[in-house]
Amino acid sequence: MKARVLIRPKAGILDPQGVAVEQALPALGFSGVSEVRVGRMVELEIEDESQLDALCQKLLANTLIEDYEIVSVDPAGAAS
Amino acid sequence: MKFGVVRFPGTCDDFDARDACARVDGAEAVLLWHGDHDLQGVDAVVVPGGFSYGDYLRVGAIARFAPVMTEVIAFAREGGPVLGICNGFQILCEAGLLPGALLPNTGRRFIFRQVDLTVERTDTIFTSATPDGQSTLSIPIKHTTGRYYAPEDQLDAMEANGQVLLRYAPGQNPNGSLRDIAGVTNEAGNVFGLMPHPEHAVDPLTGSVDGLVPFTSMASAVGATV
DSSP states (O other): OOEHHHEEEEESSOOOHHHHHHHHHHGOOOOOOOOOOOOOOEEEOOGGGHHHHHHIIIOOTTTTTTEEEEEEEEEOOOOO | OOEEEEEEEBSSSSHHHHHHHHHHHTTTTEEEEOOOOOOTSSSSEEEOOOOOOGGOOSOOOOOOOOHHHHHHHHHHHHHEEEEETHHHHHHHHHHHHSSSEEETTTTOEEEEEEEEEEOOSSTTTTTTTSSSTTOEEEEEEEESSSSEEEEEEHHHHHTTOOEEEEEEOOOOOOOOOOGGGGEEEOSSSSEEEEEEGGGGOBBBGGBTTTTTTHHHHHHHHHHHOO
């Protein structure tokens, strides 16, 4: 099955990438955008869904500084 | 005594680290291959800087699973002295041998400059060779991901336990590290990680030999117990 994991800096931890993006927006004419946070997304095919959480904690995210969220698990295994 | 310097794909400071180790009287240094389960009988391990595994996923995240790290972790758990420099510091944090983590610099830029470091303790196996009367070390930094972070309660516990060995001198914090922290040890005091590069400050030609302090300190600690 296909899983999608979102990883982002924990709330309260300064995200310099998010700040850089936020500061670039006014120059392009976009106003009123705040609280930009930049993370990453990992897509994977996994046979045993029960391993997903452990896999996130052990490798995909460093839970001291990052939160992770499993946003999409397609049990049918169909292409999304 | 014998130092072992670990080499991963993407390590770039292995030769400087080996040469710094070999400058210490009575010390020799060998390179340790990431794919080997073998520390070659070394008395102390150095995990040098660079960009192991391309910094993929997170700095240090992949290197911690290299075969040699199984041996480094076992060596550290038995009390063996382990020094992690820059990417080596990041790897030791990911491996759980050191508390905390390293985050991208507050200023978002790669920084390369000489900094002054306040030595918080000289009664350790990594700082005992600090010259008498000298309270700071002049050592270069070069990194993009060097902002030391740990939760506040953990920082309090580390300070109480004397685990903060180096801080950026007042007004010189280059990367937003919490409490100006530049280098910390584990609770037992036998694993030390720092973002500055002592191996690049070992010859008068480049302006400072203060970087010899951790290598000389480790060698004398090992020599004293052998």
